[in-house]
Amino acid sequence: xxxxxxxxxxxxxxxxxxxxxxxxxxxxxxxxxxxxxxxxxxxxxxxxxxxxxxxxxxxxxxxxxxxxxxxxxxxxxxxxxxxxxxxxxxxxxxxxxxxxxxxxxxxxxxxxxxxxxxxxxxxxxxxxxxxxxxxxxxxxxxxxxxxxxxxxxxxxxxxxxxxxxxxxxxxxxxxxxxxxxxxxxxxxxxxxxxxxxxxxxxxxxxxxxxxxxxxxxxxxxxxxxxxxxxxxxxxxxxxxxxxxxxxxxxxxxxxxxxxxxxxxxxxxxxxxxxxxxxxxxxxxxxxxxxxxxxxxxxxxxxxxxxxxxxxxxxxxxxxxxxxxxxxxxxx
Amino acid sequence: xxxxxxxxxxxxxxxxxxxxxxxxxxxxxxxxxxxxxxxxxxxxxxxxxxxxxxxxxxxxxxxxxxxxxxxxxxxxxxxxxxxxxxxxxxxxxxxxxxxxxxxxxxxxxxxxxxxxxxxxxxxxxxxxxxxxxxxxxxxxxxxxxxxxxxxxxxxxxxxxxxxxxxxxxxxxxxxxxxxxxxxxxxxxxxxxxxxxxxxxxxxxxxxxxxxxxxxxxxxxxxxxxxxxxxxxxxxxxxxxxxxxxxxxxxxxxxxxxxxxxxxxxxxxxxxxxxxxxxxxxxxxxxxxxxxxxxxxxxxxxxxxxxxxxxxxxxxxxxxxxxxxxxxxxxxxxxxxxxxxxxxxxxxxxxxxxxxxxxxxxxxxxxxxxxxxxxxxxxxxxxxxxxxxxxxxxxxxxxxxxxxxxxxxxxxxxxxxxxxxxxxxxxxxxxxxxxxxxxxxxxxxxxxxxxxxxxxxxxxxxxxxxxxxxxxxx
Numbered sequence: 120x121x122x123x124x125x126x127x128x129x130x131x132x133x134x135x136x137x138x139x140x141x142x143x144x145x146x147x148x149x150x151x152x153x154x155x156x157x158x159x160x161x162x163x164x165x166x167x168x169x170x171x172x173x174x175x176x177x178x179x180x181x182x183x184x185x186x187x188x189x190x191x192x193x194x195x196x197x198x199x200x201x202x203x204x205x206x207x208x209x210x211x212x213x214x215x216x217x218x219x220x221x222x223x224x225x226x227x228x229x230x231x232x233x234x235x236x237x238x239x240x241x242x243x244x245x246x247x248x249x250x251x252x253x254x255x256x257x258x259x260x261x262x263x264x265x266x267x268x269x270x271x272x273x274x275x276x277x278x279x280x281x282x283x284x285x286x287x288x289x290x291x292x293x294x295x296x297x298x299x300x301x302x303x304x305x306x307x308x309x310x311x312x313x314x315x316x317x318x319x320x321x322x323x324x325x326x327x328x329x330x331x332x333x334x335x336x337x338x339x340x341x342x343x344x345x346x347x348x349x350x351x352x353x354x355x356x357x358x359x360x361x362x363x364x365x366x367x368x369x370x371x372x373x374x375x376x377x378x379x380x381x382x383x384x385x386x387x388x389x390x391x392x393x394x395x396x397x398x399x400x401x402x403x404x405x406x407x408x409x410x411x412x413x414x415x416x417x418x419x420x421x422x423x424x425x426x427x428x429x430x431x432x433x434x435x436x437x438x439x440x441x442x443x444x445x446x447x448x449x450x
Numbered sequence: 451x452x453x454x455x456x457x458x459x460x461x462x463x464x465x466x467x468x469x470x471x472x473x474x475x476x477x478x479x480x481x482x483x484x485x486x487x488x489x490x491x492x493x494x495x496x497x498x499x500x501x502x503x504x505x506x507x508x509x510x511x512x513x514x515x516x517x518x519x520x521x522x523x524x525x526x527x528x529x530x531x532x533x534x535x536x537x538x539x540x541x542x543x544x545x546x547x548x549x550x551x552x553x554x555x556x557x558x559x560x561x562x563x564x565x566x567x568x569x570x571x572x573x574x575x576x577x578x579x580x581x582x583x584x585x586x587x588x589x590x591x592x593x594x595x596x597x598x599x600x601x602x603x604x605x606x607x608x609x610x611x612x613x614x615x616x617x618x619x620x621x622x623x624x625x626x627x628x629x630x631x632x633x634x635x636x637x638x639x640x641x642x643x644x645x646x647x648x649x650x651x652x653x654x655x656x657x658x659x660x661x662x663x664x665x666x667x668x669x670x671x672x673x674x675x676x677x678x679x680x681x682x683x684x685x686x687x688x689x690x691x692x693x694x695x696x697x698x699x700x701x702x703x704x705x706x707x708x709x710x711x712x713x714x715x716x717x718x719x720x721x722x723x724x725x726x727x728x729x730x731x732x733x734x735x736x737x738x739x740x741x742x743x744x745x746x747x748x749x750x751x752x753x754x755x756x757x758x759x760x761x762x763x764x765x766x767x768x769x770x771x772x773x774x775x776x777x778x779x780x781x782x783x784x785x786x787x788x789x790x791x792x793x794x795x796x797x798x799x800x801x802x803x804x805x806x807x808x809x810x811x812x813x814x815x816x817x818x819x820x821x822x823x824x825x826x827x828x829x830x831x832x833x834x835x836x837x838x839x840x841x842x843x844x845x846x847x848x849x850x851x852x853x854x855x856x857x858x859x860x861x862x863x864x865x866x867x868x869x870x871x872x873x874x875x876x877x878x879x880x881x882x883x884x885x886x887x888x889x890x891x892x893x894x895x896x897x898x899x900x901x902x903x904x905x906x907x908x909x910x911x912x913x914x915x916x917x918x919x920x921x922x923x
Contacts, residue, residue: 128486130919131463132511132613138555139602139612144595146586156586160460164563164585166908167456194487197754203762204486207457207467239493239508247492247752283511283614339624340832366606367599368634374610374617375624379504381614393504394616437626438828 120297121184123177123220124159124230127204127213128238128250129191132283133231134161139366140286152294157184171208178219185272186293187224189217189253190231192238193263196249203248214263217253221264225272226296228279229253230289232381235278235310237262242387254278254310258384274301278310282381287363288315311357311382319408320353320378323361325370330354332426333419334434339394343434345377347403350394354407356380451478454900457485459911461560461585463512464918466878468911469760472900477907480887480894482878484763487736490923491750494868499525499837499860500620502868506856507614509870510920512555514613515548515605516849517920520856520870524845525620528860529835536831537622539821542706543635544609544618545847546814551598552850553777553807554650556915557681558583558594561804564908565684575684582677590649590677597645603638607631622832629827639819646811652676659812662787664691664795667805678808685801693897694910695797696889697772700779701876703855705848708817712783713768716794720783724769725844728855730871731765734758734880742767742883745857746842748869762922765879765888766871774798774889775852775876776914778806798893800913807915839863849873851915872920890914 126134138145149155158165158173165173176182193214194203201212209216221227229235229252236242236257240250252262254276260266262276269275279288292312295301307316324330329344336343345351353361353371356378360370371378379393380386391397397404406415429441457467469481490509494502502521507514519541526533533541562583570576582590605612608625617624627635643655651658652674661667671682685691703723704711712720729742736759738751745766753759767773778798781789786809792802837860845856852873859867879888887895890911897906 126465128488130508130511130514130613132508132514135511135514135613138559138595139599140595141599144592144599146595147592160458160465161463162559162586163460164567166460167458170458170460197752200754202754203489204465207459207465207483207485208455209457210455239505240489243493244496247489248487282508338832338834339619339621340626340830342626364606365611367603369606369610371610371616373606373625374608374615375626376610376616379616387505392498393501437831438628 120154120186120293121157122154122186122188122293123157123184123224124188124190125213125217125220126160127189127191128194128240128248129231129233131161131190133190133289136283137286137289140290141367145286148290149293153297154293157182167208174216177223178216180223184224186226186228186296187220188228188230189234192233192240192248192250193217193253194248194250196247199249217263221268221270224270226274226277226301227253227264227270228277228292230279231284232280232282232386235280236384239387242385255384274303275310277301277306277312280311280382281358282386285315285360285363285365288312307357309384315359315363316357316382318357318359318362320356320358320360321407322359324353324372325361326372328430329434331422332430333423334426334430337435340375340437341435342437342439345372346396348396349377350379350392350396351377352380352405353378355405356383358382452900456907461563462912462916462918463510464921466916466918468894468907470894470899470907475898475900475903477894477897477899480891481760482763482880482888482890483761484878484918484922486918486922487752487762488919488922491868491870494865497865498863499528499858499865502858502865503616503619509923510917511613512552513548513849513851513854513917513920515545515609515615515618516847516854518615518618519545519847520845520854522618522620522845523847524843524856524858525837526835527843527845528841528858529620529837531621531833531835533622534830534833536825536829537833539825540608540623540625540627540831541618543818543821544605544615546706546818547601547604548612549850550811550814551601552915553811554594555598557804557807558590560915561912562681564905564912565681567905569904573684573687575680575687578680579684582680593645593649597642600638601642604635607635619832619835621835622830624832626831627825627827632822632825632827636819636822639815639822643815646815650677651812652679655812655815659809663791664788667788681804685804690909691792691799691801692796693906694800694893694913696774696893698793698797699768699771699773700782700798701768701773701775701853702779702783703846703848703853705780706814706817708813709780709784709848713773714779714782720785727769728871729767731767731882733765733883734760735764736762737764745855745869745871746859748857748867750869761880763875763879765882766876767882772879772886772889772892773876775873776803776806777810777850778803779852780848781806781809800909803913851917852876870923872917872923874914874916874918874921877914878916878921
C-alpha cells in the first residue's frame with residue numbers, strides 16, 4: 120500500500136510523534152505490513168525537481184498511490200489566494216495540490232486536528248489565515264474538499280484527529296486499511312477511527328480514584344482529579360490516551376496536567392482558560408459525556424462526603440502522604 | 451547568469467524554497483524563502499496569558515518543548531516566581547531530551563541521506579554511507595528510531611508525552627517524579643548512553659567530548675567504525691570544513707548552566723549579550739513595517755503583495771548585524787577548544803555545525819545523569835505562580851537550533867502582544883534594508899550549483915538544521 124504524505128499549515132508534530140512508534144521502529148513496522156511512502160517531505164531522499172515530478176505524476180494520475188496523508192491545516196488566505204502556503208518550488212498553493220491529489224487517492228487521511236478541523240487559526244476570531252480542515256470548518260462539515268467529498272475508495276476523509284496524533288492511531292489505521300479495509304462503520308460520526316475514538320480519555324485514567332471521590336487537585340503538580348479545578352476534559356474527549364501509553368509510559372494526566380480535548384473540533388479556543396474549569400454555581404459547566412447533570416451533582420455530593428482521608432489528603436499534594444492501609448497478618 | 455528556485459527543500463522541518471543566482475556553475479546570490487506563514491503572533495493576542503502554555507508548543511512539533519520553556523520562562527518572569535530546584539531540573543531534563551533527540555534525528559534522517567546519493571558513487575566512503583544512511587532504509591536508521599523512541603520515554607515519565615506537553619509551568623513542573631520513576635529514568639539514560647557509545651561514537655562520551663583540536667578529531671575519525679566517524683571521513687574527503695561559512699558572529703542565550711550566554715567573534719572573543727540591540731527588519735518580508743523594531747515593540751501584519759519581499763520570515767539583527775545561532779554558537783561562546791580551533795582555521799562550516807551538535811550530545815547526556823541524581827522525590831516540583839494583570843516579560847531559551855526568544859506583553863489580564871524570534875529566523879533571515887543577506891544566504895555564495903553540481907548546497911542548507919515552522923511562527 121502506497122502512502123503519499125504532504126504537510127501544510129501545521130507544526131510537523133504528527134510526523135515527529137509518528138517517528139516515536141513503539142515497539143518496532145516505524146519503517147520496519149510499516150514495511151513488514153506492506154506499507155511504504157511514495158514521498159514524505161521529512162523522510163524521503165527526493166528533493167526539489169525530483170520530488171515535484173513524483174507529486175505531478177501522482178496528481179496527473181500517471182502514478183498510482185493509495186493513501187493521501189495530509190498533515191496541517193489548509194490555508195486559503197490571504198483573500199482566498201492560498202499564498203500563505205505556496206508549495207516550495209512549484210509556485211502553486213498547497214491547497215491546489217491537495218485538491219488534485221485527493222481526486223486521485225483511493226483514501227484521504229487527515230493527520231492531526233489541524234488537518235481535520237482547521238487548527239488554531241480556524242478557531243481564532245477572524246480566522247487570520249482563512250484556515251480550514253480537509254472536510255470540516257471546525258465542527259461544521261465543509262472544509263477544503265467539501266461536505267460531499269468521497270474518495271475513490273468510497274470513504275469521506277478519515278480524521279485521525281489529535282494534537283499531536285499518537286503514532287499508534289496512524290499506524291493502526293493504515294494497517295487496518297491494508298489488512299481488512301476501512302468502512303464507514305469503522306469511523307465515528309465525525310470521521311475518526313473508532314479504534315482509538317470509541318473510548319474516552321477518562322477510561323483508564325490513573326487519577327480515577329480521585330475522580331470517583333471528587334478529591335480534586337487545587338494547583339499544578341497536585342495528585343488529585345483535574346476535572347473540578349484545572350480544566351480537565353478527559354471525561355468528554357474521545358481518545359484512548361490512558362489505555363494506550365504515550366512515549367512508553369505517559370499521558371497528559373500522568374504528566375500532571377489537564378486533557379484539553381485535543382481530538383475534538385474547536386479545542387483550540389475553548390471559551391475559557393485552558394487550565395481552569397469554568398463553573399456555574401460551583402459546578403463544572405462541562406460534565407462527563409452521557410452523564411445527566413442532576414445525577415452528577417447528586418453523586419458528586421455523595422462521593423465527596425464519603426471520601427477516605429487518604430484520598431482527600433493525597434489529592435492536594437504532589438507525592439503520596441498517606442499510603443493505602445496494609446491489613447495485619449494478611450487477613 | 452541564470453536564476454533557479456530549489457524546492458520543495460525537503461528533510462527539513464516545514465517547507466523551504468531557495469532561490470539561487472548561478473554564474474559559471476557557482477552561486478553568486480541566494481534568497482531564502484520560507485513559503486508557509488503560521489500567524490501565531492496574531493493567534494495569541496487577546497488570550498489569557500497562561501494559555502500561551504497550550505498554544506506555543508503547537509508552533510512547532512520538533513521544538514515543542516523549547517517553545518513551552520520560553521513561554522514558561524516569560525510567564526515566570528511576569529509572575530516573579532523562581533521554580534524550586536526539582537522543578538528546574540525536571541524541566542531541564544525534558545528540554546535536553548528534545549534538544550538531543552533533535553540533533554540526532556537531524557543527523558540520521560535529514561542530513562546524512564544526501565551523502566548516500568548516487569552523485570557520490572565511487573567515493574571511497576560511498577558504499578558504506580549508502581548502506582547505513584539511505585533514506586528510510588539504511589542500516590543506521592532503524593537503530594536510531596529505536597533509540598529515539600526509548601529516549602523519548604523520558605518525556606512519557608516527565609512530561610506526559612512528546613510533543614506538546616503542558617508539564618512545563620511557570621512555577622516548575624506539573625509532574626512530580628516519584629522515587630520509582632527516578633530509577634527507571636536513570637535506566638533509560640543508561641540505555642541511551644549505550645546506543646551512543648556503541649553505535650554512533652564507538653567510544654565513550656567523555657573521550658569524544660575531550661577531543662580538543664581538529665587534528666585530534668581527524669585522527670579519532672580515522673580509527674573508529676562508528677556512524678559519526680564515517681561522516682567525518684566523508685566530510686574530510688569533500689572538504690566540508692571549508693563549506694558554508696556565514697557571518698561568523700555567533701549568538702547564544704545560554705543553556706543548562708553548561709553553556710553561557712554571549713556573542714562570540716574570532717577577533718573579540720565572547721562578549722556579554724545586550725538584548726536591547728536586537729531588532730527585526732521586515733524590508734524583504736511580506737509584512738508591513740518601515741523601520742526595524744525591537745521585539746518588545748514588534749508587529750506582525752501581513753502585506754502579501756509587497757514588491758521587494760520574497761519570504762514570510764523577518765530579518766532579526768543584533769546591533770544591525772547578521773548573526774548565526776545554534777549548537778556551534780553554544781560551543782564557541784562556551785569556549786570548547788575543538789570548535790574554537792576548527793572555526794579559527796576555516797570559519798563556520800558544515801563540519802563545524804555537525805561536530806558541535808555531536809559534542810553537545812556527548813556533554814549533555816552525562817549532565818542529564820547528574821541532574822537526575824540531584825532530584826529529590828518528595829520535595830516540591832512546582833510553586834504557585836499567580837500572574838499580574840499587566841506587565842511585560844521576556845523568555846529566552848536555547849532550542850536545539852539556537853536562541854529562541856518570547857517577548858510578552860499583558861494588559862488587563864489578556865495578551866496584548868506576543869513576539870517570537872526563533873533560531874531559524876536568525877539563520878534563514880532574508881536581506882535587511884541595507885541589502886545585507888542573512889546567514890544562510892551568505893553561506894551559500896560561491897558553492898557549486900546547477901546541472902551536474904554535487905549536492906553541496908543541500909549539505910550547507912541542512913547543516914543549519916532549519917526549522918521552518920518555527921521560523922514563520
